[in-house]
Amino acid sequence: MTKKVKPAAPPVDSSTALQVRVALGESAVEAHARTMMSPVSNAAVSAYNFHPIRTGCDINGLVGEIAKQTKRVQDGDMSGPEAMLVSQAHALDVLFSSLAQKAASNMGAGYLQATEAYLRLALKAQSQCRTTIEALGELKHPRTATFIKQANIASQQQVNNADTRNSTHTGAQAGAREKDITPTNEQLTEDLNAPMDTRAASASICAHPDMETVGTVDRAKH
Numbered sequence: 001m002t003k004k005v006k007p008a009a010p011p012v013d014s015s016t017a018l019q020v021r022v023a024l025g026e027s028a029v030e031a032h033a034r035t036m037m038s039p040v041s042n043a044a045v046s047a048y049n050f051h052p053i054r055t056g057c058d059i060n061g062l063v064g065e066i067a068k069q070t071k072r073v074q075d076g077d078m079s080g081p082e083a084m085l086v087s088q089a090h091a092l093d094v095l096f097s098s099l100a101q102k103a104a105s106n107m108g109a110g111y112l113q114a115t116e117a118y119l120r121l122a123l124k125a126q127s128q129c130r131t132t133i134e135a136l137g138e139l140k141h142p143r144t145a146t147f148i149k150q151a152n153i154a155s156q157q158q159v160n161n162a163d164t165r166n167s168t169h170t171g172a173q174a175g176a177r178e179k180d181i182t183p184t185n186e187q188l189t190e191d192l193n194a195p196m197d198t199r200a201a202s203a204s205i206c207a208h209p210d211m212e213t214v215g216t217v218d219r220a221k222h
Helices: 028-036 039-050 059-074 079-109 112-140 171-176
Strands: 156-160 165-169
Touching: 028 039, 039 059, 059 079, 079 112
Parallel strands: none
Antiparallel strands: 156 165
């Protein structure tokens, strides 16, 4: 009776195996979680899977290179992002020209639906190119914030809540004027210096007899 031999596992490709380094005082689970959430590691994996010339490249080498470029940006060297934006603007411009040429070819052949689709994509590439150039301008010449200071030169400020209006007084004026707590809808009185109430009844006079009050004999009962 022959014993079945378990086939050996296929060799692991070292170029695609991402190394996980465990820091001092860190568990293996924490090290794997930190590596999975690392922007540098995620960028390296994406670049390795999407780049067309990855032959001969190692994913861990990509991690090291992206980490170096990130460190230069953190130290204030923005030459890398500037070069990236310029390159992307050129690539988007080439993409716009290519799509526009395809739209022209389909228009000449009478395929209006395909022409519209290519023109829509071409204009999207043009818009992205413009946005990339604007981002490059902001990176090269960032806008400066303007801070406007407003000075309050009043020594004292009084707020009359009853009248719902603000009034500002200085020194002696604020001390001489008392706070007005009279409601604005209070009826006029007969006090001295009070405004005259023209609606009050006045005494009868004999200057115009024709305008005298009618006598009680001719009045109605009610």
